[in-house]
Amino acid sequence: MGKDNFLIKAADPDNVAVVPHAGGLQAGVLLDNGITLLEFVPMGHKVALTDLAEGDRIIRYGQTIGYALHPIYAGAWVNELNMAMPAPPDLDAIRIEPQIASKPKPLTGYTFQGYRNPDGSVGAKNVLGITTSVQCVAGLTQYVTRKIKEELLPQYPNVDDVVALNHTYGCGVAIEAPAAMIPIRTIRNIAQNPNFGGEVMVIGLGCEKLRPEKLVPSAPEDREGPSPILYMQDPAFQGFQEMVDGAMELAVHHLEKLNRRRRETCTAADLVVGMQCGGSDAFSGLTANPVAGFAADLIVRAGGSVLFSEVTEVRDAVHLLTPRTTDVAVGQALIDEMKWYDQYLAWGQADRSANTTPGNKKGGLSNIVEKALGSIAKSGTSPISDVLGPGEKIRKKGLIFAATPASDFVCGTLQVAAGMNVHVFMTGRGTPYGLSMVPVIKVGSNSTLSSRWFDLIDFDAGQVATGEKTIEALGWALFHLILAVASGEKTVAADKLGLHNDLVLFNPGPLT
Ligand code: CA
Numbered sequence: 017m018g019k020d021n022f023l024i025k026a027a028d029p030d031n032v033a034v035v036p037h038a039g040g041l042q043a044g045v046l047l048d049n050g051i052t053l054l055e056f057v058p059m060g061h062k063v064a065l066t067d068l069a070e071g072d073r074i075i076r077y078g079q080t081i082g083y084a085l086h087p088i089y090a091g092a093w094v095n096e097l098n099m100a101m102p103a104p105p106d107l108d109a110i111r112i113e114p115q116i117a118s119k120p121k122p123l124t125g126y127t128f129q130g131y132r133n134p135d136g137s138v139g140a141k142n143v144l145g146i147t148t149s150v151q152c153v154a155g156l157t158q159y160v161t162r163k164i165k166e167e168l169l170p171q172y173p174n175v176d177d178v179v180a181l182n183h184t185y186g187c188g189v190a191i192e193a194p195a196a197m198i199p200i201r202t203i204r205n206i207a208q209n210p211n212f213g214g215e216v217m218v219i220g221l222g223c224e225k226l227r228p229e230k231l232v233p234s235a236p237e238d239r240e241g242p243s244p245i246l247y248m249q250d251p252a253f254q255g256f257q258e259m260v261d262g263a264m265e266l267a268v269h270h271l272e273k274l275n276r277r278r279r280e281t282c283t284a285a286d287l288v289v290g291m292q293c294g295g296s297d298a299f300s301g302l303t304a305n306p307v308a309g310f311a312a313d314l315i316v317r318a319g320g321s322v323l324f325s326e327v328t329e330v331r332d333a334v335h336l337l338t339p340r341t342t343d344v345a346v347g348q349a350l351i352d353e354m355k356w357y358d359q360y361l362a363w364g365q366a367d368r369s370a371n372t373t374p375g376n377k378k379g380g381l382s383n384i385v386e387k388a389l390g391s392i393a394k395s396g397t398s399p400i401s402d403v404l405g406p407g408e409k410i411r412k413k414g415l416i417f418a419a420t421p422a423s424d425f426v427c428g429t430l431q432v433a434a435g436m437n438v439h440v441f442m443t444g445r446g447t448p449y450g451l452s453m454v455p456v457i458k459v460g461s462n463s464t465l466s467s468r469w470f471d472l473i474d475f476d477a478g479q480v481a482t483g484e485k486t487i488e489a490l491g492w493a494l495f496h497l498i499l500a501v502a503s504g505e506k507t508v509a510a511d512k513l514g515l516h517n518d519l520v521l522f523n524p525g526p527l528t
Contacts, residue, residue: 023035030065030077031064032094034060034061034062034302036299040058041056042056051065055092057093061095061380062298062382067089068088069084072088077301077386081389082382083099096377102385104331104332105335107351107358112338112341114338115340120398123284126318128503129502131277132280137210137435137437139210140210141437141453142213142274144164144212145181145453146160146180147216147218148180148182149221149224149231150185150224150226151185151186152187161180164267164271169271172272173275175274178267178271183199185199185203186226188225188527189225189226189523189525189526191225191226193526198406199407199521203433203521205409207231210435210437217246217267218231218232218246220248241269246259279504284320285319286437288321288410289312289321289439289498290431290454293329293443294424296390296445299380300390302461304394304443305393306480306491307487308396308440309395312395312396313491314492321416323436325431326421326422327357327422328361329387329422330354330388331388332388337392337417340398340399349403371387399415400416401414401416402414405419407434409435410434418434424449426520428441430522432454436454439451440457440498441456441458442458442459444460449517450510450511452516455501456508457498458473461477461478463482464478471512472509472513475493
């Protein structure tokens with residue numbers, strides 16, 4: 017019996033365990049637990065630990081992830097072809113009973129160097145964001161952004177970057193529809209992300225439905241300064257060049273203010289870390305997400321904030337989260353977000369099973385139930401102190417559920433709007449995901465990916481699977497990396513390479 021032929025079990029009651037070996041394990045291999053593998057099982061995939069009869073529960077993370085479609089023998093490969101997916105928890109039957117035993121033990125003494133804003137929030141970067149009220153002006157915004165980078169930015173050494181916050185909204189939409197609230201508040205709150213330093217600059221057209229004034233805080237800090245809004249249709253402009261000149265002049269005003277900012281010592285309580293995963297595999301829930309969850313607990317203990325999101329990846333595990341809400345109102349808000357999303361999916365004649373991708377399945381995640389159980393590990397164990405609707409801005413400290421679709425760029429966009437200053441992104445299959453305004457720390461769930469993508473992945477959580485490192489040790493290491501990135505001491509791979517995704521709004525409302 018070779019000690020190398022081990023499987024990874026997520027919880028004691030499990031009757032399946034995962035092959036951690038790169039390249040998988042061949043049929044006939046004698047496993048450390050005495051079971052002989054009946055067939056080839058790829059890396060990340062599940063093996064039955066006992067004989068299962070038709071209809072038997074398949075248990076992972078101590079929860080039912082499926083039912084055997086036909087007899088499955090110990091040593092067989094368990095995947096979406098031989099298991100049926102369980103029904104989701106009945107939202108109306110869940111009794112919301114918060115069971116917070118004790119307050120998390122405070123953690124003090126951890127700091128980073130951040131840019132403190134007038135509203136108390138703290139930026140990890142110092143970026144000029146140019147937002148827009150409508151897609152019509154995207155060309156001007158891009159033109160001006162390029163020109164600022166070339167001609168102005170070198171004169172303002174304390175400003176990291178200038179970013180065009182282009183989007184596809186603003187006109188041709190049912191602006192009064194209830195669901196329009198989501199994209200509108202998202203656009204407004206993105207411009208107020210702490211990494212933009214409270215300097216909101218808007219380029220509008222003039223005739224659009226989304227009024228640019230709606231994107232500016234109601235009480236701007238400097239009323240005596242120039243208007244933060246430039247309208248292309250302003251009759252004062254004779255031709256395109258004058259519009260460009262006007263935007264450059266406005267940019268100088270904001271760059272001068274941003275350039276005066278300096279990093280100062282802030283405590284870990286000023287972190288707002290957005291957690292999400294994408295391109296997940298069966299290791300995500302064993303390595304990367306629990307490591308992120310451990311770091312999340314440290315941030316919450318230090319008084320900071322952690323956002324977790326992705327409704328379809330929480331839906332099947334929501335009954336495990338409601339007992340962790342701080343009160344019944346927060347628990348009800350969590351259920352309400354799940355209900356809203358059920359209806360949204362039903363309207364599109366889909367359900368949560370539409371979430372899993374071919375890559376997820378190839379990586380060993382058989383269905384959304386298994387994916388969800390692994391996904392919520394990134395929320396750690398802390399109490400859930402608040403629930404935000406899509407595009408809402410953070411209003412409390414602690415662990416917060418920010419409702420978003422699971423789609424990587426949509427979730428990231430909504431977490432930018434919620435106010436994250438650092439993003440932590442777990443991946444098993446691999447994605448080059450990055451954002452221009454918020455540093456994205458990419459965590460690899462398996463060492464095969466982390467070493468093959470050595471210049472794209474920032475942190476390898478795969479060593480948990482090989483037993484080289486513990487979740488606790490890597491959780492602390494990730495926490496320290498988050499602080500270093502928030503300080504600007506470490507640059508994430510996506511920023512080194514300039515790999516940045518577009519902002520993608522969540523617009524559940526109608527177009528006209
Ligand atoms: Ca995602």
